Amino acid sequence: xxxxxxxxxxxxxxxxxxxxxxxxxxxxxxxxxxxxxxxxxxxxxxxxxxxxxxxxxxxxxxxxxxxxxxxxxxxxxxxxxxxxxxxxxxxxxxxxxxxxxxxxxxxxxxxxxxxxxxxxxxxxxxxxxxxxxxxxxxxxxxxxxxxxxxxxxxxxxxxxxxxxxxxxxxxxxxxxxxxxxxxxxxxxxxxxxxxxxxxxxxxxxxxxxxxxxxxxxxxxxxxxxxxxxxxxxxxxxxxxxxxxxxxxxxxxxxxxxxxxxxxxxxxxxxxxxxxxxxxxxxxxxxxxxxxxxxxxxxxxxxxxxxxxxxxxxxxxxxxxxxxxxxxxxxxxxxxxxxxxx
Amino acid sequence: xxxxxxxxxxxxxxxxxxxxxxxxxxxxxxxxxxxxxxxxxxxxxxxxxxxxxxxxxxxxxxxxxxxxxxxxxxxxxxxxxxxxxxxxxxxxxxxxxxxxxxxxxxxxxxxxxxxxxxxxxxxxxxxxxxxxxxxxxxxxxxxxxxxxxxxxxxxxxxxxxxxxxxxxxxxxxxxxxxxxxxxxxxxxxxxxxxxxxxxxxxxxxxxxxxxxxxxxxxxxxxxxxxxxxxxxxxxxxxxxxxxxxxxxxxxxxxxxxxxxxxxxxxxxxxxxxxxxxxxxxxxxxxxxxxxxxxxxxxxxxxxxxxxxxxxxxxxxxxxxxxxxxxxxxxxxxxxxxxxxx
DNA sequence: CTGAAAGCGCTTACAG
DNA sequence: CTGAAAGCGCTTACAG
Numbered sequence: 192x193x194x195x196x197x198x199x200x201x202x203x204x205x206x207x208x209x210x211x212x213x214x215x216x217x218x219x220x221x222x223x224x225x226x227x228x229x230x231x232x233x234x235x236x237x238x239x240x241x242x243x244x245x246x247x248x249x250x251x252x253x254x255x256x257x258x259x260x261x262x263x264x265x266x267x268x269x270x271x272x273x274x275x276x277x278x279x280x281x282x283x284x285x286x287x288x289x290x291x292x293x294x295x296x297x298x299x300x301x302x303x304x305x306x307x308x309x310x311x312x313x314x315x316x317x318x319x320x321x322x323x324x325x326x327x328x329x330x331x332x333x334x335x336x337x338x339x340x341x342x343x344x345x346x347x348x349x350x351x352x353x354x355x356x357x358x359x360x361x362x363x364x365x366x367x368x369x370x371x372x373x374x375x376x377x378x379x380x381x382x383x384x385x386x387x388x389x390x391x392x393x394x395x396x397x398x399x400x401x402x403x404x405x406x407x408x409x410x411x412x413x414x415x416x417x418x419x420x421x422x423x424x425x426x427x428x429x430x431x432x433x434x435x436x437x438x439x440x441x442x443x444x445x446x447x448x449x450x451x452x453x454x455x456x457x458x459x460x461x462x463x464x465x466x467x468x469x470x471x472x473x474x475x476x477x478x479x480x481x482x483x484x485x486x487x488x489x490x491x492x493x494x495x496x497x498x499x500x501x502x503x504x505x506x507x508x509x510x511x512x513x514x515x516x517x518x519x520x521x522x523x524x525x526x527x528x529x530x531x532x
Numbered sequence: 533x534x535x536x537x538x539x540x541x542x543x544x545x546x547x548x549x550x551x552x553x554x555x556x557x558x559x560x561x562x563x564x565x566x567x568x569x570x571x572x573x574x575x576x577x578x579x580x581x582x583x584x585x586x587x588x589x590x591x592x593x594x595x596x597x598x599x600x601x602x603x604x605x606x607x608x609x610x611x612x613x614x615x616x617x618x619x620x621x622x623x624x625x626x627x628x629x630x631x632x633x634x635x636x637x638x639x640x641x642x643x644x645x646x647x648x649x650x651x652x653x654x655x656x657x658x659x660x661x662x663x664x665x666x667x668x669x670x671x672x673x674x675x676x677x678x679x680x681x682x683x684x685x686x687x688x689x690x691x692x693x694x695x696x697x698x699x700x701x702x703x704x705x706x707x708x709x710x711x712x713x714x715x716x717x718x719x720x721x722x723x724x725x726x727x728x729x730x731x732x733x734x735x736x737x738x739x740x741x742x743x744x745x746x747x748x749x750x751x752x753x754x755x756x757x758x759x760x761x762x763x764x765x766x767x768x769x770x771x772x773x774x775x776x777x778x779x780x781x782x783x784x785x786x787x788x789x790x791x792x793x794x795x796x797x798x799x800x801x802x803x804x805x806x807x808x809x810x811x812x813x814x815x816x817x818x819x820x821x822x823x824x825x826x827x828x829x830x831x832x833x834x835x836x837x838x839x840x841x842x843x844x845x846x847x848x849x850x851x852x853x854x855x856x857x858x859x860x861x862x863x864x865x866x867x868x869x870x871x872x873x
Numbered sequence: 874c875t876g877a878a879a880g881c882g883c884t885t886a887c888a889g
Numbered sequence: 890c891t892g893a894a895a896g897c898g899c900t901t902a903c904a905g
């Protein structure tokens with residue numbers, strides 16, 4: 192009852208710039224300028240108008256404003272990831288980075304469905320979005336939509352984009368160097384890399400960085416130092432079994448993700464091998480729910496996904512504002528998070 | 533270069549309803565009616581206008597439409613969950629259920645920050661959203677914003693709402709009955725419940741349903757049949773240790789979430805107790821990444837979060853359309869997912 | 874410094 | 890069945 196009457200009141204009494212202009216005894220043009228800080232208005236009348244607006248609780252209708260300004264202060268966020276392990280932090284970063292500029296973001300969950308994707312893009316275009324951020328679960332996969340001939344700028348975050356666009360991804364090579372560097376500083380000399388499937392580009396990128404870092408440190412690298420498998424704990428387990436059934440056992444293990452690392456640490460414990468005394472383990476992702484529950488807690492690499500999202504948002508705004516930005520692959524630095532392993 | 537000229541062309545040549553009216557030789561009023569299927573227009577001219585619109589690639593400006601219709605076909609989605617384990621499926625469901633109606637959703641990640649929340653709500657109100665869906669990580673926690681005196685409807689999904697609103701949550705009691713029923717059908721007679729902290733309302737709700745279901749089945753319940761702890765694997769481990777250090781050992785375990793269940797199954801395996809031969813285990817959440825990687829894979833309860841999100845979206849639309857809907861707590865059914873445990 | 878007027882791109886009574 | 894006109898709530902040249 193109470194609620195309803197308030198609602199009704201708000202709806203009907205929705206106050207417009209005409210109301211504040213009238214109350215302040217000026218034209219809407221002057222009111223508009225005063226409120227927006229544009230044009231020349233004496234500081235006196237400006238102050239008065241602002242006060243009136245405040246008193247009346249005036250809130251400008253963004254739709255009307257957008258219609259004349261041809262700018263909606265709205266962007267679209269496309270994602271094919273409904274599981275969200277990597278995507279949600281990115282989205283949160285985008286949202287946070289953008290709301291400060293008064294821009295809101297449309298969420299479009301498109302799965303792997305091209306039809307759905309097109310529907311979403313069309314709906315957003317109709318709603319006059321200023322730009323698009325495309326994001327996804329795989330850095331080396333294209334979203335199932337072509338975004339290249341749109342009348343608005345688009346930036347790609349954590350998903351593949353065309354060469355002439357800006358695409359923001361974590362710096363996997365640098366992250367790898369952080370991890371291996373840490374292992375070396377711990378005095379480890381026989382280091383192996385247990386990672387995911389070769390079909391992932393990040394796997395190869397990290398593998399290359401791994402080898403190079405070891406070489407740079409003057410460490411010998413056995414032919415089997417890089418073991419590719421799946422992104423699972425089980426694979427971590429198995430890899431340890433393979434390693435320990437041979438004679439060339441490592442004292443440092445860099446894993447392709449935290450789940451593998453979790454499996455490695457568990458397998459090591461089952462074999463009564465002390466982590467980190469006998470073997471040091473470093474994971475990747477800093478997926479807290481895994482990293483913190485491992486015994487001991489995982490030392491790992493954080494991709495700073497939220498910051499990456501923030502960057503994506505700001506970059507899109509620069510593009511929307513017509514600023515020139517360097518296209519290409521932007522690599523955002525990763526951070527080593529030292530825990531117990 | 534190519535891209536830019538296309539963009540420019542699209543921007544400048546943005547074709548309006550005036551263009552199609554002119555091309556079809558009718559007034560904009562008629563064009564509007566024909567395109568929207570409103571008012572009386574002969575089927576001939578209607579067809580012609582539609583064809584012209586198609587040929588010209590006319591896409592109506594949703595901003596202008598919203599301004600006159602006083603309906604933006606846009607809703608806001610508030611969430612305090614940036615981790616997203618539960619929230620993202622809900623959001624995906626909302627988005628999917630709404631895009632069919634041509635409504636887009638604004639994503640607002642508000643953390644636990646009231647300022648941020650207010651900023652988002654204000655921004656969305658300015659953008660004339662038709663309604664709000666509030667969602668969060670805890671069913672028994674309020675979001676850090678008061679949404680009760682807004683001029684638009686709001687529905688709550690997976691987060692606490694006021695009594696006079698519709699709040700959609702999973703049916704924890706029914707889910708519990710499914711789980712326990714399954715255990716009983718497996719021939720289990722000494723069943724315990726290892727769950728999370730008493731501070732969570734769902735914990736007590738499930739505990740009550742657990743007891744009732746056992747009673748209904750005529751099974752005896754030991755005083756310590758319900759063990760409250762944390763939502764972690766570690767707690768699952770510990771609980772098994774406690775249980776097996778006593779003499780009253782269970783043959784069926786219902787866990788408050790999949791992580792606990794994972795810990796339970798691991799601890800059981802370490803004790804050489806066969807799952808599911810000696811002991812059956814049922815989890816909760818159907819968090820696939822955990823449930824599928826457990827050995828054996830976890831039998832668990834799925835909360836159908838995506839469907840819940842879809843419901844929330846549809847319900848909000850009903851409200852927006854002025855339909856009457858029954859306020860209160862709506863409980864959506866859970867589903868038993870049988871795997872190997 | 875201030876205001877009258879036109880315009881953003883649609884929709885909707887109201888006439889005809 | 891069709892159209893002229895007003896209006897949604899702002900902003901922006903253009904005058905004064």
